[in-house]
Amino acid sequence: MANTSERTFWDYLADVSENHSPIDFVLIADHLDKFLYGTLVTLEITVLSLLIGGVLAIPLAIARAQRQRGLNGAILSFTYFFRGTPLLVQTYLFYYGLAQFEFIRESFLWAPILSKAWWCALIAFTLNTAAYTTEFLRGAIENTPRGEIEAARACGMSRLTLLWRIILPSAFRRALPAYSNEVIFMLHSSVVLSTITIQDILGVGRWLNGRYYLAYEGFITAMIFYMILVFIISRGFRWWENRWLAHLRPRPLLSTQ
Amino acid sequence: MPLKKLLLPLLTTIFMLSSAVTYAGDSLRVGVEGAYPPFSWKEADGTLKGFDIDFAHEVCKRLNKECVLVEQEWDGMIPALLARKFDTIIASMSITEERKKKVDFTVKYYNTPAMLVAKKNPGFDDTADGLKYKRVGVQRATTHQCSAEKLYPDAEIVLYATQEEVWQDLSTGRLDAQLSDSLQALEGFLKLDAGKGFDFLGGAIDDPQCQGIGAGFAVRKKDTTLRDALSKAIGDIRADGTYKTLNDKYFEIDVYGS
Structure with missing residues (x-):
């Protein structure tokens, strides 16, 4: 008896959606797989661009911090341009802008790379995050405590060893909080993907809205997915900071009683 | 000092602006797209042109209302109508069963495959x-x-x-x-x-x-009076030959369809 009168969770969801709620939960539940796939697309481009951009940023930041003649000005213009213009415009420039030129459409880069929205996005995102990372990493390198450097010199370290063993590890640690912001910013900015036909999380949300002429079901679902991702990322960074920045935490005073 | 002095004029302005919006007189707010030539597009100076736009103006004239064209991105068109950003959609929207679940339609004003x-x-x-x-x-x-x-x-x-x-x-x-x-x-x-x-x-x-069965104007489900008035206007425009003038300005064939 209990079995026949009991409603399953799905019946309940359908009833709420139809009669009590402005949001159609059943429609969202039916397309969760698409949202999960969109999450993979979002993460793929975000993570790849952060990795490549981060690796690019290290030599650029060192060159900037050491005021390398010639290089410094060029890198500064690069970071100034990419930090001074919106990512959306940069992405449009790579996707719609480059396609306007005949010689680009006929070049060997067109078919495998520049004709693909995925690659255009990856290039724009990578350069953008490289610019931001370069600047705060430069700040961290320049702020290395003088005592650390003097001590290393006194030990007879060469410039390269000094950079590799002392300056960079110390700078990375101090840049970590700023970097966690950059990662979250990049995730948020990745919604730009949906404007150049890529089915990322927001792209799937807009697809759902478009398919069923909805106002916000797709957006709210996308929002929840982004929130979950940000929660995981910020938790991850906090754990990382606790490990790496443990030496910077205020220590309990040793008191004698 | 200056903050308090600013407050009154500021509030007055806000009040006047908001009342200007609510009491727009006897106007019909029409949602249009502006990125779909030759039905609707935007000139460099920002004016809207096209078959849909001309049709909107003609319909407003017949309903004795002032036309207020509201531009809206396509994928937010129906949600914006439901949110009362405008009263009808004149944007080459096809009359389909799926859309009828959300809004009401007039009779068709054109039908092309x-x-x-x-x-x-x-x-x-x-x-x-x-x-x-x-x-x-x-x-x-x-x-x-x-x-x-x-x-x-x-x-x-x-x-x-x-x-x-x-x-x-x-x-x-x-x-x-x-x-x-x-x-x-x-x-x-x-x-x-x-x-x-x-x-x-x-x-x-x-x-x-x-x-679906051709393009119509969409209205909110409760606005049956408006829907019927718009349908009648479309019928009149078709019957008295105005349709042909509008049609021939843009197309070589009759777009009304069968």
Whole structure:
């Protein structure tokens, strides 16, 4: 008896959606797989661009911090341009802008790379995050405590060893909080993907809205997915900071009683 | 000192602005798109032009109302109508069962078939098999998105916010084909320089479930008086010959359809 009168969770969801709620939960539940796939697309481009951009940023930041003649000005213009213009415009420039030129459409880069929205996005995102990372990493390198450097010199370290063993590890640690912001910013900015036909999380949300002429079901679902991702990322960074920045935490005073 | 002195004029301005919005007099707020030539497009100086726009002005005249055109991105058109940003949609919106769940429609004011467009002699045909693994572009939240996803299940359906972006990517070769209104395709792309080397692929799409029964004006479900007044205006425009004048300004064929 209990079995026949009991409603399953799905019946309940359908009833709420139809009669009590402005949001159609059943429609969202039916397309969760698409949202999960969109999450993979979002993460793929975000993570790849952060990795490549981060690796690019290290030599650029060192060159900037050491005021390398010639290089410094060029890198500064690069970071100034990419930090001074919106990512959306940069992405449009790579996707719609480059396609306007005949010689680009006929070049060997067109078919495998520049004709693909995925690659255009990856290039724009990578350069953008490289610019931001370069600047705060430069700040961290320049702020290395003088005592650390003097001590290393006194030990007879060469410039390269000094950079590799002392300056960079110390700078990375101090840049970590700023970097966690950059990662979250990049995730948020990745919604730009949906404007150049890529089915990322927001792209799937807009697809759902478009398919069923909805106002916000797709957006709210996308929002929840982004929130979950940000929660995981910020938790991850906090754990990382606790490990790496443990030496910077205020220590309990040793008191004698 | 200055803050308090500012407060009163500020509040007065806000009050006046808001009352100006609420008491817009006897006006009809019409949602239009502005990125769908020759039905509606935006001139460089910001004015809206096109068949839909002319039609809107003619209808307003007959209802004795002042036309307030409100531009709205296509994929937010129905939500914006429901949110009372405007009172009717005059934007080449097809009358379909799926949309009727959300809004009401007038009678149709034109009906032209949807067709595929691809490069001349593309090396594939317009069947589901021919379009397998091909990239087919459509504008998001259109009847064409519905048809493409249904008729070409193995194609990669690529979604765009505006039809103009679809044309852009078709002309640069990022898309193998696209599905849209045949008349818009002819006037808005194939006749232009960018459309050289492209042609229709196959015949008219036969998919009444997705494509509906022609384009009408959408209104909120409760606004039956407005709906009937608009339907009557469309009928009158068709009957007294005004339709032909509007039609011939843009098209060589009669777009009213059968």
